Amino acid sequence: MANPAELHDDTEFVKFWNEVLAPKFIRFKHVLVDGLSQHSEAVFPALPVRVGDAVLDVGCGFGDTAIKLADRVGPEGRVVGIDCCDAFLDYARQDAATRGIGNIRFERGDAEIALPVNEYDFVFARFGTMFFTNPVNAMRNMRLALKPGGRMVHIVWRTRDDNPWLSMAKDVVMQFLPPPGEDAQTCGPGPFSMANEDMVRGMMKSAGYEDIEFKRVDAEVVVGKDIPDAIAFQIALGPAGEVYREAGEEAEAKKPEIEAALSMALKSQKVTGEGLMMPSSSWVISAVNPG
Numbered sequence: 001m002a003n004p005a006e007l008h009d010d011t012e013f014v015k016f017w018n019e020v021l022a023p024k025f026i027r028f029k030h031v032l033v034d035g036l037s038q039h040s041e042a043v044f045p046a047l048p049v050r051v052g053d054a055v056l057d058v059g060c061g062f063g064d065t066a067i068k069l070a071d072r073v074g075p076e077g078r079v080v081g082i083d084c085c086d087a088f089l090d091y092a093r094q095d096a097a098t099r100g101i102g103n104i105r106f107e108r109g110d111a112e113i114a115l116p117v118n119e120y121d122f123v124f125a126r127f128g129t130m131f132f133t134n135p136v137n138a139m140r141n142m143r144l145a146l147k148p149g150g151r152m153v154h155i156v157w158r159t160r161d162d163n164p165w166l167s168m169a170k171d172v173v174m175q176f177l178p179p180p181g182e183d184a185q186t187c188g189p190g191p192f193s194m195a196n197e198d199m200v201r202g203m204m205k206s207a208g209y210e211d212i213e214f215k216r217v218d219a220e221v222v223v224g225k226d227i228p229d230a231i232a233f234q235i236a237l238g239p240a241g242e243v244y245r246e247a248g249e250e251a252e253a254k255k256p257e258i259e260a261a262l263s264m265a266l267k268s269q270k271v272t273g274e275g276l277m278m279p280s281s282s283w284v285i286s287a288v289n290p291g
């Protein structure tokens, strides 16, 4: 049966993911997937996933977590990765095919509109839920995708202050450019929209979850192979990227000054064999669908 979400026109946010963000995410996949996977690696071994389970990965992006989950559930189980962005799904399907993984499927869908109902033992989302424009509704869809007693885990960023890998560059760029206006084009509420534990607990209760638990994970993440790569990443994506993009010609005119200031700010960060590292912090939130 067709996914009900496919029967709707794309929202402006889904269009933004496909048209504006996808090419930038592909360019900086080494930062976004290889770097940020540390937040899922930290919790993967303890996830309540059993051999034979049916698992849904919401906002699965390039599919790396869905592929790991497919390995966990084994051939008796199955994993579905859902994302609203065609280019990410193409990459994920190709990656799974290259690895010869047979128990996985990637589908186009908008979690805000609809998800399959009452089908899964476990629902997962790494850095996908913070972009929902109506988070209670979308998290209710995620709960309804679970069988009664099924568990969900989602990973979201904690506060700006604990995530200088995203917030520091914005502070620098804002010294040169105006803040984005009310009508700025965005991909939804943004990376820090689920930083507040009390607020998110309230949203999840409203979405019908029980047994809601928060676990803090701190990790140094790669922000680029070197300083020029990190600067290019920061002005393309994330909060600094939004300021830069919205400023248009003014940003392009001031690019040399902005890059010089970012270079100064990034110089003091740690360099390892992987690249330039900066601190980051997430919540790993787990909850149960009481049925």
Ligand SMILES: C[S@@+](CC[C@H](N)C(=O)[O-])C[C@H]1O[C@@H](n2cnc3c(N)ncnc32)[C@H](O)[C@@H]1O
Pocket (backbone or CB within 6 Å): 017, 032, 033, 036, 058, 059, 060, 061, 062, 082, 083, 084, 085, 088, 109, 110, 111, 112, 125, 126, 127, 128, 131, 132
């Ligand atoms: C920050 S990325 C995270 C991707 C992946 N989970 C990861 O950790 O690498 C957020 C993902 O959520 C997807 N997304 C955003 N809103 C969505 C929605 N309403 N329904 C389905 N996917 C959505 C985006 O296309 C994107 O792939």
